[in-house]
Amino acid sequence: AQSVTQLGSHVSVSEGALVLLRCNYSSSVPPYLFWYVQYPNQGLQLLLKYTTGATLVKGINGFEAEFKKSETSFHLTKPSAHMSDAAEYFCAVDTGFQKLVFGTGTRLLVSP
Amino acid sequence: NAGVTQTPKFRILKIGQSMTLQCTQDMNHNYMYWYRQDPGMGLKLIYYSVGAGITDKGEVPNGYNVSRSTTEDFPLRLELAAPSQTSVYFCASSYSALVEAFFGQGTRLTVV
Numbered sequence: 028a029q030s031v032t033q034l035g036s037h038v039s040v041s042e043g044a045l046v047l048l049r050c051n052y053s054s055s056v057p058p059y060l061f062w063y064v065q066y067p068n069q070g071l072q073l074l075l076k077y078t079t080g081a082t083l084v085k086g087i088n089g090f091e092a093e094f095k096k097s098e099t100s101f102h103l104t105k106p107s108a109h110m111s112d113a114a115e116y117f118c119a120v121d122t123g124f125q126k127l128v129f130g131t132g133t134r135l136l137v138s139p
Numbered sequence: 140n141a142g143v144t145q146t147p148k149f150r151i152l153k154i155g156q157s158m159t160l161q162c163t164q165d166m167n168h169n170y171m172y173w174y175r176q177d178p179g180m181g182l183k184l185i186y187y188s189v190g191a192g193i194t195d196k197g198e199v200p201n202g203y204n205v206s207r208s209t210t211e212d213f214p215l216r217l218e219l220a221a222p223s224q225t226s227v228y229f230c231a232s233s234y235s236a237l238v239e240a241f242f243g244q245g246t247r248l249t250v251v
Contacts, residue, residue, distance in 0.1 A: 036179070061239065070143075070229060070242035071182075078237070117181055124189060125170055125233040125240050126197065129181030 029054045031101075031118045033130035041138050046090075046105040048133045050118030053099065059121035060101045062092055065132075066114045074116070077101060088112070113137045141165050143243035145230050151249045152220040160215040160246050162230030170233040171213040172197075172240060173205065175226040182229060188213055220250045 034049040052058055059078050063071040075086025082094040092103045101118060115134045119127040146161045164171065169190050174182040174197075184197030188207040202224060204216040213232075217224060227247050231240040 063242075068245075070244045071231075072242070073239050076239055119181075124187065124236045125238070126172065126184055126187055127174075127182070127240065128198075129183075131179060131181045 029056075029058065029120045029122050029128055031060075031120050031128060031130040033116075033118050033133050035133055036131065037134045037136060039136040039138065040108045042110055043107050046103070046108045046112065046135065048103040048116050048118075048135065050092075050101045050103065050130060051099050052101060052118075052120050054120060060092075060094065061119045061121070061127065062086065062090070062101075062103050063117045063119060063129075064114050065117065071117065074103070108135075108137050110137050110139070143230055143232050143241055145228075145243035145246050147246060148244065149247050151251060152217075154220060154222065154250060156220050157216070157218050158220065158248075160217075160228055160230075160248070162213045162215070162243060163211050164213075164230075164232040164241075165211065166232060166234070166241070167210060168232035168234050168241075169210065170235065170240070171207065172231040172233075173203070173213070173215045174229045174231065175199065176229060176245075177226050185215065185228075217248075222250050224248065225250045 030053045061076045062074040077094045118130040143164045172187045173185040186205040188194045230243040233240040
């Protein structure tokens with residue numbers, strides 16, 4: 028069965044610091060991977076996705092993620108955190124027909 | 140440009156009551172999904188549909204029913220509400236199996 032694991036339920040950074048949110052996946056087939064962001068009392072918004080091709084994927088709001096097959100990882104990064112990045116971030120894997128299996132989420136806290 | 144619309148946004152039910160969570164999308168998407176989100180957990184798939192008249196179970200279908208009589212609507216029915224169904228429910232839709240899903244704003248349901 029396909030699954031994702033997000034390490035760290037909370038990550039705290041200072042404004043301007045590097046953001047690194049970790050995601051590892053388990054899949055017996057080439058995975059389609061996603062990062063979604065959820066702001067308080069909102070639905071989920073797609074940040075970026077990996078399907079095939081280039082392993083470094085750029086998304087919205089300056090985020091990017093790199094698919095590393097050898098490490099079964101799809102970590103999310105942003106060079107410089109902004110206060111508006113404070114939210115919960117979910118990594119997900121597509122199990123077919125866009126049926127997603129989500130990680131447990133990582134709450135990003137950004138301090139001034 | 141409404142996207143995925145869920146109603147109601149909030150609801151409190153008594154144990155044993157029934158209700159229908161409404162979901163409609165105006166993007167002519169074939170695929171629709173219902174997820175539930177519990178605190179500290181990722182979203183879990185309840186039911187999904189790949190087109191009008193076609194539905195199938197997800198990971199956590201017990202206690203729920205769905206129907207898909209039109210492309211636009213995908214209601215979720217709770218027949219006998221239980222405290223374990225207290226959760227935030229998200230509806231999502233996707234144009235195809237190869238395109239990411241768009242999420243509604245969620246329905247926060249409390250069963251007391």
